[in-house]
Amino acid sequence: MYPFNVRVYGLLINDHNEVLISDEQEYGMRFTKFPGGGLEPGEGLIDGLKREFLEECNAIVEVISHFYTTDFYVKSAFNDSQVISVYYSVKNLEELNLNFKTLVFDFDGEGEVLQAFRWVKLANLANEDFLFPTDQHVAKLLTGSIWI
Incomplete structure (x- = not known):
């Protein structure tokens, strides 16, 4: 039985008003989410988020x-x-060293678990870009936020 699953995500927005998103393939599914x-x-929430950014993006972030x-x-x-x-x-404390993509x-390569990162302009972000309901809700909140 799995009563609760606690997840933690970072919203990294660059100087061009773009948010970093992650396209992933895992468990036989493809989905787009925030890192x-x-x-x-x-593990605490902030430590977990810093660990996730280090694992996924090889990046040190400040919450x-x-x-x-x-x-x-x-x-x-x-x-x-x-x-x-x-x-x-979050904000990155050093330049990100990722191979950014422009296509979804x-x-x-190939494999069971795949990941690619993209920058998406906040003005172009749509809740339909995301599979999971919470990410969809956050996309709506972001597009109505002060960052645009």
């Missing part, structure tokens, strides 16, 4: 502020758990 992932046992926490029921797409997602605004699901 981040699952909290590990004994600026809390942006949003899930306030509606979300069932996991992967098991029977309830997903609780926490989003923070433009993965390098």
Whole structure:
């Protein structure tokens, strides 16, 4: 039984008003989300977010502020758990060294688990770009935010 699944995500916005998003393939599914992932046992939210950015993006980030926490029921797409997602605004402390893509699901190589990163202008961000309901909700909040 999986009662709760706590996830933590970072909203990294560059000087061009673009937000970093992640296209991924895992568990036989393709999805687009914000960088981040699952909290590990004994880990705090901010430490988990910093670990996720280091693992996924090889980037050291500073957490600026809390942006949003899930306030509606979300069932996991992967098991029977309830997903609780926490989003923070972050900034990178060094230049990002990633192979940024411009096309959706433009993965390098093949395999079961794939990931690619894109910058998307906040003005062009649409909740339909995301598979998961909480990411869709956050996209709506971002497009109505002060960053545009």
